[in-house]
Amino acid sequence: MSDVKLAAKLDPAAIDAIFAPVNQSQLPGVAVAVAIDGVPVYRKGFGLANMELPVTLSPMMRMRIGSTSKHFACLAYLLLCEDGRAGLDDAVGKYFPEFHEVARRVTIRQLMGHSSGLRDVVSLCMLIHGTGVPTTEREMLAYYETIDDIDFAPETNWSYNNGAYAMLSTAIERISGQSLDDFLAERVFRPIGMNDTMMRRWDTGFVPNSATLHMVDAAGGYTKQYMGMEISGMGGMVSSMDDMLRWLRHMDAPVVGSAETWRLMKTPRTLSNGRSTGYGLGLISALYRGVPTIAHSGGVMGGNSQMIKVPGAGLDISIATNRADLNSIDLANRIIDACVEGLAPVAEAEETPGEMRTGLFRSSRTGRVVELLAVEDKPFVSVDAAMPFPLKADGDGGFELAPPVDFIKWGVTPSGCGLTFSDFGNADALDEVARDAEAKIGDLAGLYRSAPFAATAEVSDTAEGARLRLSGRHGSHSYKLEPLTATIWKASSLGVFSVIGFTVTFDAEGAGLVINANRAVGLRFARD
Template identity: 30%
Template sequence: MTLKKLFTALLFLIFFCNTINAQLDEKKTDSTILSGFSNKNEPGGAFLIAKKGKIIYRKAFGKANLELDVNMTPDHVFQIGSMTKQFTSVAILMLEQQGKLNVNDPVSKYIKDYPSGDKITIHHLLTHTSGIRDFTKMKTLSTIAQKEMKPEMMVDFFKNEPVDFAPGEKFEYNNSGYVVLGYIIEQVSGQTYEDFIKKNIFEKAGMTHSYYATDRQVIPKRAYGYHQKEHGFVNKTVISFSVPFSSGSLMSTVDDMLKWQQALNQNILLNQAETKKAFQKYKLNNGEEFTYGYGWHLKEINGTPDREHGGSIFGFKSMGVYIPGEDIYVIGFSNCDCHSPTEITRNIAKIALQSLKK
């Protein structure tokens, strides 16, 4: 064998070995997902895994619509629930980047009559450390659940409730804080929250199949949401999306969510300094660090740092995991709140981490 042929053979061998090492364990991934989405005649879900922006796994399971017997595809649009908070936090940081607000501003700067608004900052709202009452825990929520609520009406609904703790005293997940953030976005930008997200995030990131949720508008390839009862499945409870608002009212696809992650990675929406704010851990008043940035939980998978967040809204559940050190993104959606993709998404992220590690 000539030296040239030997060199070519060695190059091929190196490439071939690297390709093998970088292959996802698809069979194990399938079986992990099927542990919760095995019945093809039930509501299902969609899952996607990407490495360095390249899709390496993209599959759907079950039905998108039971009445019409429509199979789920990875193209279907899901309500993403609290994953909406990522978009709200980035919108706030975009406005800060434009010099229109500061995350250390008190809420009273934008909502004059907010109780203790001079002590609660935008930072407290972003990090779930404000202490204000979570409207989803209020017994009176059912009285407004199907009403069309303006953002200021939503804020008025909970703002006079007793606080749970002083601002910055503890971390406690809170939907009300993100509703206030949505209202501030409208006040500062002069646009509706829906328009701001559409024009400044969806359009810039190329997310052509993402929407502010609606039950009235015709959404191409919409997955329908379901609950499971003792006698079988029923259509999801109808709510007004103006109630969860900026804490949980967006819709998207697995492909669009990858575009979202790529836009963040490539600083298409935020510069590096603002992006860093979203993904760093912060401290409570007593100096104790907690594992939440701005719109993301900052945790670990098998000792490797990750960023993750789930969502739950009537008829739907969602979960996204990003492993920055390996540039691995995993997203899972379900169109029944009886099937949670949370642990499944984390488990397939573990599989991806093991088989796709550099």
């Protein structure tokens, strides 16, 4: 992919214009660093590092880089493979004999590539306990001792899995005899001169030279809301934008990691159906306006980041925000627009094939619920009542996800009274179902229990409407329930993640319910 030759130029005024809306000193903002051919050419911070102090952000300040941490964890494990102390296709059970058989038999390579099919225990914890509950990685991983089913057979699909990286992090520690923090510092950060980069497992401790994260509250203001859970290789690193430029430059001629290690990290994996995931071992390879890129973004509570290379132009970009209402991926793409010559034209909005279809659809095989929506006359899709994603015509009579979420390979093709939903090449037939917005919870109220997840689901009918309370080993969280049909309900968090939703589908006989949430699907509860 890096053989494509392009030209990159610096236009500081054009980049300044991108960040003009956040060039202020009363709200949090963003730090950015850009390099061409390994030489830093643009380094600025916009907005406050902390709304309580008159200190502005800078590219020298530590900021959360979230899931960008993942390819560092992959590199750490691959260094152990280079040492002869581990194997890429080692079974998880080699390092976690205490886990249930379904987890023990997947491989480390599958964990890294998000193709293991294991349930994401991080999403499970957030779903059951909410955020802000102090939960260690060991406590989260303990769920794999009792969970006895999977989302899909290994290598048959792709699903982003933070729990897999919590497992990878602990495996590195068990093999090396060091904390992941110390291993990365010794083997990666110090040799490269990344002196401001470190593992920060908890948001609640004090770390020098660090920006504060800012969530958006219901009134549109900013608030302190922390993850609560321990995070390491899945997304626990903090770094400065200057350090990240050092890292991006190092990726062009690595001194840490062999050529084979870096080939494995950069090469997208292929599923058993022949479909490329676009995801290697911790790195995403994709096209932006016809140009090959290598990247990994990161999202955290109160901020996000993007690390992206345009190898053919020698362009490196690192951006991190300390507020939840900015999108680092979009900002980085706009910098590419301003700096790279020879990009393909911005695609014109394609005509929607036929009359735009809207409606609610359900799969009798998987229980997946898909809603097609029109937002300002543009097509959107919501899967299992989650946040709607924009769609674009795919040229074959259907739709696919539009940027910046097009790395998720979903497709929707309406037909007759239903539609076909494609999930990384796996087709699922859905039938249209009639809405019943006036449905009542009625006899569906009651207590439901799941032994594998050590959780209960209490459904109640209150003066404010139907409610769901999930409770587990480490806490509980409440949700508002709204009817989609008499047996399919949308759950919305009553906490800070009010935009996140999932579906609760009740058996027609009332004997149980199934929760389908992002990265936590098919969670079965039996009536107590």
